[in-house]
Structures are given as structure tokens and as C-alpha cells.
Amino acid sequence: MIKFLDLKKVNQPFETAFKQKMEQFLEGGWYILGSEVKLFEENFAQYCGAKHCIGVGNGLDALVLIFKAYIQVGKLQKGDEVIVPSNTYIATILAVLGADLVPVLVEPKLETFNINSDLIEEKISDKTKAILPVHLYGQLAEMEEIQSIAEKHNLLVIEDAAQAHGAIGIGNQNMRAYSFYPGKNLGALGDAGAITTNDDALAEVLFSLRNYGSKVKYENEIIGVNSRLDELQAAFLNVKIPELDKENQIRRKIAKRYLSEIKNNKIVLPFWDNSENHVFHLFVIRTANRNELKEYLLKNGIETMIHYPIPPHKQKALKNWNCLSFPIAEKIHDEVLSIPLNGALNQIEIDRIITTLNNY
Template sequence: MKVSSLDLKRQYETIREEINRAVLEVISSQSFILGPYVESFESKIAQFCCVKHALGVSSGTDALLLALMACDIKSGDEVITTPFTFFATASSIARVGAVPVFVDIDPLTYNIDVAKIAAAVTKKTKAILVVHLYGQCANMDVVLAIARAHGLVVIEDAAQAIGAVYKGKKAGSFGEIGCFSFYPTKNLGGYGDGGLITTNDDKLADFVKLLRVHGSKSKYYHSHIGINGRLDAIQAAVLSVKLNYLNGWSEKRRTVAAYYDKHLQDLPIRLPQTESYNTHIFHQYVIATPARDSLAKYLERHGIETAVYYPVPLHLQKCFEFLGYKKGDLPEAERASNETLALPIFPEITEKEQDQVIGHIRKFISQQ
């Protein structure tokens, strides 16, 4: 039996009629860029995220870029972030001319090690770009305390954490700005690229609205240099339908994760750790073992898809050589890059499929 790491076709089959109707309604309206469908979605998602403003943008990457631009992060500024995340987190910092300053990760949650942030603050530090990796929030009390003590902006990269909760508050509602991705594989995924910015700051919201349309409030009159960063109406319509199901999908992901936990906990592998104050949404279910590569190849031979997020930490990427990091500088991130493996997880996966994954993992370990 082949087990896919993700099967979006199954999800589509459960909502096919609603999705098709919503998309056809947009096509019939011939209103495709921003407009009433985007505004309606923004209102719904703002309520879901418990924030004052939610602004649809063109992608999660552009959400990060717009957030940095709106917070006036510029050339020469330093932004503290994690090296163990998707490339866009750090590339967006570099694109505004700022310098990413990498802080090692917590080996249990894979989020930034908040105990090491303060030591990375300098006179040039302007922001902390904190990532909620795999669906679990970072320790925001500590992040916010450091930011307040040093007058820093906090930007949340919540691309993998839509609906995740930290001490009763939703991801994306803590910092000056929260950033989300609606890439199709995300827990709330569109049918193309899309992203979101959340904020409780009226001025920042107005500035992002300006920046996402080339820095223009009135057509052809530009007060700032912005980007083409708008969410299109078809994506908004799709996401509006899917948002109604998101809480249920997240709960199913937690059920899937608990089943893996129950049947893998006696093995010599590291399972995901959820902090007691967090509600995890399990965008990924990530195990760790020094035999990661051999295990992945074994599972592949038996028809089981897995993935590695991420095989090279950002401080060791070729494009960031100019920052001067070397192997060994951030050992926990480097270890995670060598040992972590994401198992199949999606709301529609069956216990039979999970049993297939579990059985082959157990068989592999018994042969070691």
C-alpha cells in the first residue's frame, strides 16, 4: 500500500460542491483582484485569528516582505530569527537590505531557543522575526519581554501555524504583525499562492494596504515604493469555504498525531514534543533519529512518502556565506537538519495507512 505524505484530492472530494460553486461565483462576477470576496474573507479570518485587521496578500513570502517594509526594517538593520525554517524567513530580511542574525533552536520543539535571544541583541537590532514551526507556537512571553526591554519589533512567521494557540491566544496575534501562508499544502491552503498579514495596529494595517498595491492609495499616484502583493478573489473564495472546516481538520490532525505517539513512543526515536501551554495544529509530524536518511530510504522502498524540513539550516546556505557562519556554530539546528523526518499527516489519512507507516518504522528499527 502506498501512503502519501499529503493527499489534497481527498480533501477536495469532501468539499467539491462548495468549492466549485464559490469559484464559479467569482468567475461570473468578473471581479478578480481584491474586491468584495477578499474583503469578506479578510473579515472572517480576522475573527478566526482574534485580531483587528487581516489583510490578504499574494503569498506567505510577500507577507514577510511587506511586514518588514511596513515596520521600516531597512539596510544595516539586524533582525534576529531562527536558522531552522523555510528559506523565505531569512531571504525576506535580506531583500529589504537587513541582516539576519541566527539564534539556535530548542532541540525539543525546534522553535527558536528563547534563552539565547537576548545575547544576540546589538545596537543594530530592530526586530525579532519569530517562527512558529511545524504548527506549534514559540515561547512568546519571553520573546515579547525581550522585545519590550530593547524596543524591538516582533514579527510572527506563522506560515505553518494557522489556528495554533499559545496560552489562550492565537498565533499571529502577539507581535506587531503576523504572517501566514496559504500555499496549497498548508493546513489552510488555497488553489495557488496566497498569504495573510494580521495586526492590531491601525496605522500598520493602513500602510500594508498601501504597500500591497505598489504604494498607491489613488490609482497612478504613489506615495511609497510598494510591491504587487495582492490576494486574488478566487483564492479568497476558496479559502473562505475551507476556513469553515479548519478547526475540525486541526482536531483530526491532533488525533492522527496522538495515534503516532501511542504506537511509536517505545521506540528509540524522538517524537514531537508539545509544550503544556500550547495547542499544536501539527502542520507536520516530525520525528528524529540519527538514522534518518536510511529510514527515509527504507520507507520509500515500501511506498511511504516522507519529507525533510529542512536538510540545510539557513546559516549554512551558500547564499548566506557572506554572514560568516560556519558548521558547528548552531549545533541544534544542524543536528535537526541531519535527523528530522516528517511522516505522513493530513486529516483524511486512515488508521490503516498509519499502521502501515508505524509497522515499517518498527520493522526498520528492529533490523538495526
């Protein structure tokens, strides 16, 4: 069986270094916000070309804390509207709601799965204060167009980069939220997240917000939360950061093979312009008979996943949005299927995946 993602195999090259970090962790006796978190924040900020990195508990918290920080400094207030894609993982929407803001959904482009920048302006109202693009599946959204719209309407831009570690595109000074969930291109061995920014004032607020609203122990200046990057997870991430670009290049190499060698008119392949704007966290195909194809692949020893079967506006948790219609997002959620793509795959497995899909 070719697993969709074999995390043990993915992390096997790092096991010796992980064990060494674990021993240092135990010997050091400092378990929260220690030297490994500080080192990771320095390493990841440098990697991203950002002035600041704030390590937090997970990717959802990263987004929520960004919004709360903007509320704290007066650039947002509760009830403001935030433009978000209708095609995304529900965490994006939950982050907006978690900060007492109002999500306004915009359809994606069918080819890229990302928010359609041509449709954003028609959803902007007097209450709109921010745009939250999602770099879904590892491909950057249309940031040049989105940034232009934001500047025209004086809107904040907050990026959900939970799946896009290392994707390179238009330079920006935006706030970015990352997740280091184990399956990500840069994955921890548990939950972890981070925020990157060039804004000194916002960074100071975020460092405080993640730690009970405190800069000095037992002195709480603002209402904060407990969402600190775990010291041990930071240690593991420090081991893996130097290999992230290599992992992304391997993923792009496999993606190029899939895009050039999978030839089946029943299958729609994802769009990619061959730039470094895509790190292929996922390789997502579309087909009209998704469940049939999934079962066919499973019978042939290939495990797949669906990212995601239900669009956010159709989730029971978001019942106030259930009456809305987003046909492009709904079509995507009905047709997408993620096939295996990661650095642990060998050439025989890649050949088999391609051949099996071509024989469907």
C-alpha cells in the same frame, strides 16, 4: 502507497463548493481585490482575533511587507538587525534580506525545533530592532519569554506563522505573517498569503504597499509592490476557513496516537505539551540514520519528506553565512524526517505507519 500528502484527497470534500465559487467568479467579472478578498480578510481577521487582515500574494511577501511597513513609518531603517532562528525555512531569512535588514541567527531548542529564547539576549546589539520568531511545523515559539525580552529591550516582534494557522497560545498584539500554500493546514489551490495585525496605522500602510503604494487608483503615495491576494484563491479559502479548527483537531488526534503508540528507541518523537499551541502542520521525527529510515519506509509503501535538508546558513544563496556554525540547527537538519499526518489519512493508514515505524 501512502502519500505524504494527497492534496486531491484533502480538497475533495470542498470540490462542489469550489466549483460554485468558480462559477460565481466567472459570472461576477471582477478578478482582482473584489468581494471575495474583502470577505476573506474579514473572516480570517475574525478567526485570528485580529482587527485587520491584509491579503497578499504569498507568505514570503507577507513578511517582507511587514518589514517595509515598519520602515515606512520609521520604526525600522535599512541595516537594522533582526533576530531569527537558525533552524527555519530559508524564506524567513530571505524576508529580512528582502527589506535590506540584517538577520542575526540564534540556535533552536532541540526538543521543539523553535528558537531558544534563553539565547536571544546574548545576540542583541545596539543595531537589533526586532525579533522574528518562527512557529515551526505548527508549534508556537516561546512567545511569553520572547515578548518579555522584546519589551525589556524595546524591540518589535514579527511572527512567522506560515505553518501555524489556528495555534493558540499567549495573547499578543504582534504582526503575524501567514502562508496559504496548498499544503498548509489552511491551504489555497495556489500561492496566497496574509498579514494580521491590531495596529491601525500599520494596516493602512500595508494595504497601500501591497497595491503599488496606492490607496486611490493611479495615485501612488509610497513605493509599493504588486502582491495582492488573488480573488479566486480568496474564494477557495473562504470555503475552507470554517473547517480549519476541525482539521487541526484531526491532526492533533493523529499526533496523539503517534506520540503514544510509536515506540522505537531509534526514533525521537517531537515534543508536545498537549495544549492547543501546536496544530501539527508537520509531524517531524528525528533519527541518526535518516536516509536509511526514509528508504525503509518507502520500500514499505510510506512516503516521507525532509523539512529541511539544508540549514539556511549552509545554503549557497547565503554564502556570507556559510562560515558560521550552528551545531544544533545542523543536527536537526541532518536528522529530521516528516511522516504523513493530515485529515485525509484513514485509520488503516495510520495503523500501518505506526506498525512500520515500530518494526524499523
